[in-house]
Amino acid sequence: MLVLLRLAVRSLRSRLLTTSLTVFSIALSVLLLVGIDRLRSGAQQGFAGTVSGVDLVVGARSGPLPLLLSSVFHIGDGANDISFETYAHFRDHPAVAWTIPFSMGDSHRGYRVVGTDENFYKHYSYRGGHAIRFTAGRQPGALFDCVLGSDVAERLRYGLGSRLVLAHGLESVSLMNHADKPFTVSGILARTSTPVDRAIYISLLGVEAMHVDWSDGTPPALGEAIPAAHIDPKQLHVDQISAFLVRTRTRISTLPLQREINTYEPEPLTAAIPALTLAELWHLVGYADSALSLVSAAALVIGLLSMVAILYTTLNERRREIAILRALGLSARQVLQLLILETTFISLAGTLLGFAGAYSLLVLARSPVEQRFGIPLLLGSPSPLILGFGCGIVLLGAILGSLPALQAYRNSLADGLSVR
Amino acid sequence: MGALAVCLHDVVFAYGRGRARQRPVLDIPSLEIAPGERFFLHGPSGCGKTTLLGLIAGVLLPQAGSIAIFGQALGALSPSARDRLRGAEMGYIFQGFNLIPYLSVRQNIALPCEVHAARRQRLGTTSITAEVERLAAALGLLPLLDQSVTELSTGQQQRVAIARATIGRPGLIVADEPTSALDTDRREQFLALLFELCENAGSTLLFVSHDRSLAGRFSRELALPVINRAASVREGLP
Numbered sequence A: 001m002l003v004l005l006r007l008a009v010r011s012l013r014s015r016l017l018t019t020s021l022t023v024f025s026i027a028l029s030v031l032l033l034v035g036i037d038r039l040r041s042g043a044q045q046g047f048a049g050t051v052s053g054v055d056l057v058v059g060a061r062s063g064p065l066p067l068l069l070s071s072v073f074h075i076g077d078g079a080n081d082i083s084f085e086t087y088a089h090f091r092d093h094p095a096v097a098w099t100i101p102f103s104m105g106d107s108h109r110g111y112r113v114v115g116t117d118e119n120f121y122k123h124y125s126y127r128g129g130h131a132i133r134f135t136a137g138r139q140p141g142a143l144f145d146c147v148l149g150s151d152v153a154e155r156l157r158y159g160l161g162s163r164l165v166l167a168h169g170l171e172s173v174s175l176m177n178h179a180d181k182p183f184t185v186s187g188i189l190a191r192t193s194t195p196v197d198r199a200i201y202i203s204l205l206g207v208e209a210m211h212v213d214w215s216d217g218t219p220p221a222l223g224e225a226i227p228a229a230h231i232d233p234k235q236l237h238v239d240q241i242s243a244f245l246v247r248t249r250t251r252i253s254t255l256p257l258q259r260e261i262n263t264y265e266p267e268p269l270t271a272a273i274p275a276l277t278l279a280e281l282w283h284l285v286g287y288a289d290s291a292l293s294l295v296s297a298a299a300l301v302i303g304l305l306s307m308v309a310i311l312y313t314t315l316n317e318r319r320r321e322i323a324i325l326r327a328l329g330l331s332a333r334q335v336l337q338l339l340i341l342e343t344t345f346i347s348l349a350g351t352l353l354g355f356a357g358a359y360s361l362l363v364l365a366r367s368p369v370e371q372r373f374g375i376p377l378l379l380g381s382p383s384p385l386i387l388g389f390g391c392g393i394v395l396l397g398a399i400l401g402s403l404p405a406l407q408a409y410r411n412s413l414a415d416g417l418s419v420r
Numbered sequence B: 001m002g003a004l005a006v007c008l009h010d011v012v013f014a015y016g017r018g019r020a021r022q023r024p025v026l027d028i029p030s031l032e033i034a035p036g037e038r039f040f041l042h043g044p045s046g047c048g049k050t051t052l053l054g055l056i057a058g059v060l061l062p063q064a065g066s067i068a069i070f071g072q073a074l075g076a077l078s079p080s081a082r083d084r085l086r087g088a089e090m091g092y093i094f095q096g097f098n099l100i101p102y103l104s105v106r107q108n109i110a111l112p113c114e115v116h117a118a119r120r121q122r123l124g125t126t127s128i129t130a131e132v133e134r135l136a137a138a139l140g141l142l143p144l145l146d147q148s149v150t151e152l153s154t155g156q157q158q159r160v161a162i163a164r165a166t167i168g169r170p171g172l173i174v175a176d177e178p179t180s181a182l183d184t185d186r187r188e189q190f191l192a193l194l195f196e197l198c199e200n201a202g203s204t205l206l207f208v209s210h211d212r213s214l215a216g217r218f219s220r221e222l223a224l225p226v227i228n229r230a231a232s233v234r235e236g237l238p
């Protein structure tokens, strides 16, 4: 057996170019498959962990998905606002443990500004119970205080005490600025790898204060603007918010409460269960992911088939070699083993190289991907599916390789020692 | 060794299996080669010489008759036992392209000892490397040992084949037209070296060729068509 192993290695080494090309093509498709697998589980965990401990997301009547996207992922324009009375009604509802209100509509250099209250810092949690932490400073105390997500602070190089001017609207280039009412950074949040990192948090009253002299979405006319120093917080009151998160006292009250909200008479509302909606969202993303997997699986099959094709074409040249080995006392079965060993080597090497490549890429891409896309790439062991796949590739290589090998075996039995 | 080196009786062989069975190529009542003989077997191209060697090597099996090598009946052995017997007791030299292309000269010569314990054991206390070098020296191959076999001339390749056939002193050396690819000078040199190494190894030599002019140097010669009764082959004879 050792002799066969050595022969197989030397035979492959003598065809270094074709061998390494096939190994490489197999490695590449394995790399793709493993990479997609890791990205998928990373994205899945990232998605599912964006918000935890929340039973309902509530906003104006719309679909659960847009509601979740706008309130938690900060993607897309939120629908209409809801009145503060409605919010207060459900905040004080006996079935509700706590609520987190969100008020959106302003931005700063492409980052969303979210008005919220102290419940956000107290109750918001992500990825199974990680709470919001400050790396510096504290919650907004004054009217024009703001708290930065870690990305915002890092990218824009803001620190405690930095002053920033917020823009009206969500476009990254806004013509309407709240230039007369700059905000001061009072705190910076620790990295969460969720959309929280890419938002700026102010108080609900801060949102009101910014717009105190606006009417119906238009800035004050010249001379009508009220300077920041003249605003009395006691005279401000919150009229509207965009959405709120609900934690119920007991899990069983979630469904009745959802129904109650969805059929709330005074105002049309939508209450969505985040876990369900995330699953729905994941389902959509899943299509892209299976398409990718399919493509790389196809690439893999091509790699394996080309390996077999090469073996078939070299089979005739190798008839001579096989006759020599037979004359030296190798059995036909050993010749069969030798050829299968070669293809197994190739697919094994390709698979190992692919896994190694995928993991080294993951190590390299980890922090950029996490920062840019909020997808945590966990280096953990590959999913059982992909491990099975790896074994499958090696096995498939061996099986496919045994086709030409069997042909050679039959040739060698029929030829004897004559090669014609 | 008391037994005959090669002993064939009433051997019939045809290529193809079952329905695809062709007409017999060989039908040989008797062929005996004693140990130590330098046996020359000749006959025109296509008369079944290579086929006969395949039978003797145990790679092909006859449809009828018995073949014994050093007293061991091939038909009574399992396929793997036949392979082992061939590896241990036979050195085989082809007409050309004798060598494994991806092994060096040294590795080609050493291969039988690596595949078969019996060949290695016969070296006694000599290491494989030492024996390879001794044979290479005798064949004038020492400077070529670590070259790739594809860089060798045909004559050099055939000498490497002699070394590989005789290493580990197998009982029987079988050479299938080993000189056809060589010019006359090289042919003489090749035969001289082959005889010398067979002598040293104490091996019986079964040499096959269509070229009768070589016969003089052997202890016995035989034309295959004379002992072969197979009709398909006889038809072609003058």
Ligand SMILES: Nc1ncnc2c1ncn2[C@@H]1O[C@H](COP(=O)(O)OP(=O)(O)O)[C@@H](O)[C@H]1O
Pocket (backbone or CB within 6 Å): A414, A415, A416, A418, A420, B015, B016, B025, B043, B044, B045, B046, B047, B048, B049, B050, B051, B052
């Ligand atoms: N593998 C094979 N399958 C079928 N017929 C074969 C095979 N090898 C040889 N033959 C036929 O057997 C006959 C003898 O061939 P061979 O033993 O090679 O002759 P020689 O070696 O004397 O030239 C030829 O007619 C040849 O066509």
Ligand SMILES: [Mg+2]
Pocket (backbone or CB within 6 Å): B046, B049, B050, B051, B176
């Ligand atoms: Mg022949």
